[in-house]
Amino acid sequence: MVAPQKFTEFIDSNADRFIDRLGEAIAIPSISGDASRREDVVKMAVWLEAQLNEYGVKTEKIPLGQQQLEGKTLDLPPAILGRIGNDPKKKTILIYGHFDVQPANKNDGWNTEPFTMHYEKDTGKIFGRGSTDDKGPILGWLNVLDAHSTLGLDLPVNLRFCFEGMEESGSEGLDDLIASEAAKGQQGWFDGVDAVCISDNYWLNTRTPCLTYGLRGIAYYQITLSGPGSDLHSGIYGGAVYEPMTALIALMSKLVTQDGHILIPGVYDGIKPADSEELKKYEELDYSIDDLEGAAGGKIANSSERITVLMGRMRNPSLSLHGIEGAFSGVGCKTVIPAKISGKFSLRLVPPQTPEDITKKVVAYVKSEFAKLNTRLNLEVEYMHGGKPWVADINHWNFEAAKKATEAVYLQTPNYTREGGSIPVTLTFADNLGVNVLLLPMGRADDGAHSTNEKLDVSNFIKGSKLLGTYLYEVAEITQSA
Amino acid sequence: MVAPQKFTEFIDSNADRFIDRLGEAIAIPSISGDASRREDVVKMAVWLEAQLNEYGVKTEKIPLGQQQLEGKTLDLPPAILGRIGNDPKKKTILIYGHFDVQPANKNDGWNTEPFTMHYEKDTGKIFGRGSTDDKGPILGWLNVLDAHSTLGLDLPVNLRFCFEGMEESGSEGLDDLIASEAAKGQQGWFDGVDAVCISDNYWLNTRTPCLTYGLRGIAYYQITLSGPGSDLHSGIYGGAVYEPMTALIALMSKLVTQDGHILIPGVYDGIKPADSEELKKYEELDYSIDDLEGAAGGKIANSSERITVLMGRMRNPSLSLHGIEGAFSGVGCKTVIPAKISGKFSLRLVPPQTPEDITKKVVAYVKSEFAKLNTRLNLEVEYMHGGKPWVADINHWNFEAAKKATEAVYLQTPNYTREGGSIPVTLTFADNLGVNVLLLPMGRADDGAHSTNEKLDVSNFIKGSKLLGTYLYEVAEITQSA
Numbered sequence: 001m002v003a004p005q006k007f008t009e010f011i012d013s014n015a016d017r018f019i020d021r022l023g024e025a026i027a028i029p030s031i032s033g034d035a036s037r038r039e040d041v042v043k044m045a046v047w048l049e050a051q052l053n054e055y056g057v058k059t060e061k062i063p064l065g066q067q068q069l070e071g072k073t074l075d076l077p078p079a080i081l082g083r084i085g086n087d088p089k090k091k092t093i094l095i096y097g098h099f100d101v102q103p104a105n106k107n108d109g110w111n112t113e114p115f116t117m118h119y120e121k122d123t124g125k126i127f128g129r130g131s132t133d134d135k136g137p138i139l140g141w142l143n144v145l146d147a148h149s150t151l152g153l154d155l156p157v158n159l160r161f162c163f164e165g166m167e168e169s170g171s172e173g174l175d176d177l178i179a180s181e182a183a184k185g186q187q188g189w190f191d192g193v194d195a196v197c198i199s200d201n202y203w204l205n206t207r208t209p210c211l212t213y214g215l216r217g218i219a220y221y222q223i224t225l226s227g228p229g230s231d232l233h234s235g236i237y238g239g240a241v242y243e244p245m246t247a248l249i250a251l252m253s254k255l256v257t258q259d260g261h262i263l264i265p266g267v268y269d270g271i272k273p274a275d276s277e278e279l280k281k282y283e284e285l286d287y288s289i290d291d292l293e294g295a296a297g298g299k300i301a302n303s304s305e306r307i308t309v310l311m312g313r314m315r316n317p318s319l320s321l322h323g324i325e326g327a328f329s330g331v332g333c334k335t336v337i338p339a340k341i342s343g344k345f346s347l348r349l350v351p352p353q354t355p356e357d358i359t360k361k362v363v364a365y366v367k368s369e370f371a372k373l374n375t376r377l378n379l380e381v382e383y384m385h386g387g388k389p390w391v392a393d394i395n396h397w398n399f400e401a402a403k404k405a406t407e408a409v410y411l412q413t414p415n416y417t418r419e420g421g422s423i424p425v426t427l428t429f430a431d432n433l434g435v436n437v438l439l440l441p442m443g444r445a446d447d448g449a450h451s452t453n454e455k456l457d458v459s460n461f462i463k464g465s466k467l468l469g470t471y472l473y474e475v476a477e478i479t480q481s482a
Numbered sequence: 483m484v485a486p487q488k489f490t491e492f493i494d495s496n497a498d499r500f501i502d503r504l505g506e507a508i509a510i511p512s513i514s515g516d517a518s519r520r521e522d523v524v525k526m527a528v529w530l531e532a533q534l535n536e537y538g539v540k541t542e543k544i545p546l547g548q549q550q551l552e553g554k555t556l557d558l559p560p561a562i563l564g565r566i567g568n569d570p571k572k573k574t575i576l577i578y579g580h581f582d583v584q585p586a587n588k589n590d591g592w593n594t595e596p597f598t599m600h601y602e603k604d605t606g607k608i609f610g611r612g613s614t615d616d617k618g619p620i621l622g623w624l625n626v627l628d629a630h631s632t633l634g635l636d637l638p639v640n641l642r643f644c645f646e647g648m649e650e651s652g653s654e655g656l657d658d659l660i661a662s663e664a665a666k667g668q669q670g671w672f673d674g675v676d677a678v679c680i681s682d683n684y685w686l687n688t689r690t691p692c693l694t695y696g697l698r699g700i701a702y703y704q705i706t707l708s709g710p711g712s713d714l715h716s717g718i719y720g721g722a723v724y725e726p727m728t729a730l731i732a733l734m735s736k737l738v739t740q741d742g743h744i745l746i747p748g749v750y751d752g753i754k755p756a757d758s759e760e761l762k763k764y765e766e767l768d769y770s771i772d773d774l775e776g777a778a779g780g781k782i783a784n785s786s787e788r789i790t791v792l793m794g795r796m797r798n799p800s801l802s803l804h805g806i807e808g809a810f811s812g813v814g815c816k817t818v819i820p821a822k823i824s825g826k827f828s829l830r831l832v833p834p835q836t837p838e839d840i841t842k843k844v845v846a847y848v849k850s851e852f853a854k855l856n857t858r859l860n861l862e863v864e865y866m867h868g869g870k871p872w873v874a875d876i877n878h879w880n881f882e883a884a885k886k887a888t889e890a891v892y893l894q895t896p897n898y899t900r901e902g903g904s905i906p907v908t909l910t911f912a913d914n915l916g917v918n919v920l921l922l923p924m925g926r927a928d929d930g931a932h933s934t935n936e937k938l939d940v941s942n943f944i945k946g947s948k949l950l951g952t953y954l955y956e957v958a959e960i961t962q963s964a
Contacts, residue, residue, distance in 0.1 A: 232778055235830060236901075236903055238802045239784075240800075246738055249734045296714055296719060300709040301723060323811050325810075325813060327803075332866075377782065419718075421817075
């Protein structure tokens with residue numbers, strides 16, 4: 001290990017104080033989606049900025065404008081941009097995190113008050129809203145700064161910080177801020193950034209640390225079928241008219257097979273099969289079909305081949321049918337012929353798929369299949385929203401450093417994972433700064449982010465703090481020796 | 483015409499009084515589905531019974547027990563059973579009608595107060611809730627009784643009456659009453675009934691009187707697919723698991739073609755093709771594809787052959803897909819893999835189809851198609867409710883009499899129609915009494931029963947009253963000469 005022993009010892013010996021500090025952060029109910037809690041999000045920003053300043057980080061709270069929420073015009077909570085270190089011989093790492101949280105109420109099913117930290121010593125679990133998403137990881141960085149400041153140690157790299165308070169509510173204003181700071185180059189807060197590190201996702205399981213190097217994109221569609229002027233009675237019209245539901249169901253049935261093969265022509269164009277190196281990464285993943293089915297709550301894996309299932313989840317495109325708007329959706333029976341209905345589905349994308357290209361193929365295919373149905377109904381195909389997929393180069397020093405740090409702290413080789421869902425800020429940093437982005441999670445798969453009884457294992461918090469610091473030393477080590 | 487001229491003249495010369503009486507009936511808001519109006523349904527029963535008694539009809543208000551409505555235990559409104567005439571040389575006709583109505587509020591879109599009759603003299607329309615459904619037809623019978631009582635004319639047939647106050651709320655209690663009265667034979671209120679006449683449906687158009695001799699049955703199903711323990715995120719699980727929606731959509735797509743052909747094996751077994759006599763009835767129908775499409779609000783007829791469309795609506799089975807419970811049904815986008823979803827569909831049945839037989843075929847087919855999908859999901863197929871189809875013999879004297887009466891009063895040959903939907907009491911009478919049942923509508927297709935601005939054309943009310951009386955004379959004439 002290249003991190004100094006006194007750093008890791010400091011983290012261990014100050015664990016109780018760090019846990020108390022996490023309790024302070026959890027106690028501020030910084031729910032970005034609740035207008036009545038906006039003051040608390042701002043309070044959390046002030047609290048975090050003060051901590052950063054105490055350890056020598058220069059900061060600025062950047063206003064992000066206003067939003068409409070629950071009929072009110074509210075100031076968006078500020079983002080905090082920060083800087084420590086300006087040594088041209090050192091690499092510069094940009095750290096991202098968010099200090100807002102999801103809503104939580106005790107009577108949603110929490111065993112304890114969500115905004116009062118509950119440290120269960122016998123299980124080693126720290127319960128509380130935000131414990132793992134994303135206050136724990138942010139405080140991991142504070143712990144690293146605290147150790148270096150208190151011990152009088154120089155940081156091995158220059159650090160830049162970007163902390164936001166709107167992640168759980170669509171990161172409003174953040175894309176523009178990142179773009180404008182990136183455009184400022186050496187005059188901006190992101191001057192000299194060589195790589196980005198984000199701790200805002202989770203291990204694949206409860207056992208093995210991981211590095212995340214890919215995210216699937218998304219393209220969401222709505223197919224609307226119409227014909228009658230209003231909903232019709234199936235007794236009176238059934239058998240005499242073309243029914244929008246019959247046509248919609250036929251179209252939706254032609255999008256994907258039961259085992260997940262997408263039927264839209266050209267949708268797989270350009271997707272490279274996994275090479276032996278990539279296949280090896282999946283072989284090495286500490287994740288079984290039982291793990292997946294346990295998390296899903298049912299024996300529903302679409303293959304008995306572990307690697308097929310893992311690749312289906314992480315690196316292959318997928319298509320899911322979500323539902324129908326405008327049809328009968330209640331309990332019981334209604335003999336309606338719905339007049340106008342919209343089927344919703346989305347594709348998860350992987351490189352080189354883009355929402356633009358996939359949209360052309362979806363629209364052409366749905367229209368051509370609709371023509372074959374030969375009805376007198378009307379069709380509309382709409383692209384609703386989307387985002388590009390992202391895959392990072394895991395041979396970059398940024399990932400190499402994280403791997404070595406993981407091995408040093410956890411004595412385990414990390415899993416290399418790709419997330420099936422999206423973390424949009426990842427792509428914003430990659431696109432605007434043109435540097436390698438590393439997702440370095442702190443928490444475990446069962447932490448319950450967004451759910452009741454959210455927790456962070458104390459070992460993840462303390463080892464995770466060591467991991468973040470050690471990662472910085474490994475960055476310095478690798479890039480100096482290179 | 484065999485009806486005495488002084489009968490028809492009496493109807494004409496008392497038209498204003500009859501319209502006023504309809505106004506009295508409309509003014510009692512006898513909404514069976516509204517607990518706060520239950521007293522008004524009872525008031526309407528009392529009003530109707532008094533009218534019947536005034537014209538010599540012996541009656542009894544039969545209690546039907548209690549129901550739960552809006553959290554209250556309420557007495558069901560009584561049915562009124564009645565009898566006039568006991569001449570063994572005359573035929574005995576049972577008349578059915580209902581004195582309850584659908585809810586109505588002015589601000590639903592009514593131009594006038596729904597429970598204040600509005601007689602628009604220049605258009606000849608009588609507006610008000612219940613005007614056509616079903617107070618107008620009931621009062622048509624009162625007009626016939628009034629004429630005979632006032633003129634001192636003997637009725638040409640014996641009459642029995644069955645009027646209920648729960649038709650718009652599922653006819654609670656009525657089936658049991660009809661069965662028990664039928665079982666009493668000569669000791670019951672339905673003693674000696676030779677045929678039934680029901681005025682509670684509508685012409686096929688606005689121009690041509692009709693006799694209705696068939697109703698389609700129904701069999702309603704729910705297919706439930708499940709697998710995951712709870713709703714899943716499509717980013718995390720899409721591509722790795724079998725998805726209930728994909729399987730449900732595949733199953734729903736295999737039930738019916740776009741032009742309405744049902745794909746369930748054996749579903750058409752035993753249905754006779756229309757013979758030349760029946761085809762002629764469709765040829766004679768005064769109803770165009772434009773009429774159908776005008777009413778449906780869209781150019782959606784599933785054939786350019788008028789007779790094909792009409793037979794699709796009236797005499798062939800059909801299958802409609804109604805919707806999905808448990809999937810995303812809101813506006814906008816949600817990236818959910820729904821865990822448990824129920825697809826709803828129903829078949830309209832024609833003789834000799836029965837819900838029991840069709841259910842066997844549906845369950846077997848859906849299970850076999852599900853097995854072919856080869857997923858690891860769970861399937862449940864449920865029969866939700868149903869009712870048998872009904873077709874009457876139009877060569878029976880009951881229909882012959884109605885035809886002659888129509889020709890005498892309207893100077894038009896009636897259309898012979900079958901309704902696509904169900905009027906359950908029809909089958910209850912047919913099954914329990916074993917006699918011919920005639921549906922003899924008074925109102926037009928555009929009367930707006932159940933809708934806003936419900937109306938009855940005054941010509942339909944007055945000519946309709948003549949039609950009902952004349953029908954009784956024709957019954958007597960035909961059956962005496964036979």
